[in-house]
Amino acid sequence: MKRFLLLICLCITMVTVATAQKIYVNDVRIAENQLAAIPIDAIEKMETSVEKGNMVYKVILKANADVARIMEAIKAIPAKPKTKAVFTKEDTLTCETLRDFYEKSTLLKEGDNAVYFSGQAYNGENINLEQYRGKVILLQFWATWCGPCLQELYPSNLPEHLQEFVDNKDFVFVPVAYTNSAEDLNVFFASEKGQDYHHLKNSIPDPKKKITSIYAERNIPRSVVIGKDGVIKYGSVGHNALQTEFLVNAIRQALK
Secondary structure: OHHHHHHHHOOOOOOOOOOOOEEEEOOEEEOHHHHHHOOHHHEEEEEEEEEOOEEEEEEEEOOOOOHHHHHHHHHOOOOOOOOOOOOOHHHHHHHHHHHHHHHHHEOOOOOOEOOOOEEEOOOOOEEEHHHHOOOEEEEEEEOOOOHHHHHHOOHHHHHHHOOOOOOOOOEEEEEEEEOOOHHHHHHHHHOOOHHHHHHHOOOEEEOOOOOHHHHEOOOOOEEEEEOOOOEEEEEEEOOOHHHHHHHHHHHHHHHO
16 A cells, blocks of 8 residues: 555656646556546555656556446546646655655554544534544644645635535534644634635644544644544545545545
C-alpha cells in the first residue's frame, strides 16, 4: 500500500499541459480521475513509464480482487480530460516525506476501529460521535494558522469534497480545530478572511490537542473517513488535488 501511495504522490505537484495520459488497469484503459475508484487494498502494484511524451500508469490488481465490481465503479465515474504530469526529484522527495509523516504520526489508520469522542462546537452545538454511529463521518483536522488547511477548506473547494454530500442524511462533517481555543476562533471568524469560512463554525475547539491526539501525534491538515461500521476507510495528511479525489471516492464508497 505504501508503494502505491508514494507513486500516487508523484502526481501531486504537477505542471499541466494539454496532452493525453494513458492509464491501464490490467490492460483496460481508464482516465486519470477514475483511478480513485480502485480500492487501495485491491492493488498489487503500479508501474509508470513514458510513451511518446505521455505518462502511462499500469495498475496490476491482486489475484483475489473483484475485477467486475472495480470496473463497474470505474465506469460510474465520468472520464475527465487528462493532463500530463511533470515532476522533479524534489517533487518526489516532498511526496515521500509527506507519506512518511502520515505513517509515523498517525495512530489510527485505514482498517482500524475509529474512536468516538464528544465536545462542544464553536457554534454551541454539543457533538457526540456516538450519535452518528451508522453514518459516514468525515473528520477534518485544521487550524486557523494552517495555510494548507485553509486552502483545502476554502469555499471554492467545497463542491469537490463537501457539497456533493451535504444533503445526504447518512453523511456527517465534523471539523476539529487543532490547537485553537474558542477565543482563537472568535478572532478568526471576525476577520475578513475568516468570514469566508462560516461552514467551519461547527468546529470543535481542541486547544490541548486531546481529540487530535486520539488519531495522530501531529501534522495537519488531516482527513479521516469513518464508515457506517465504525471502521476507518481512508486517512490522509496534507492537501493536494489527487488526495481530494481519493477522499471523495472513499466517502462515495462508504455511503453505498
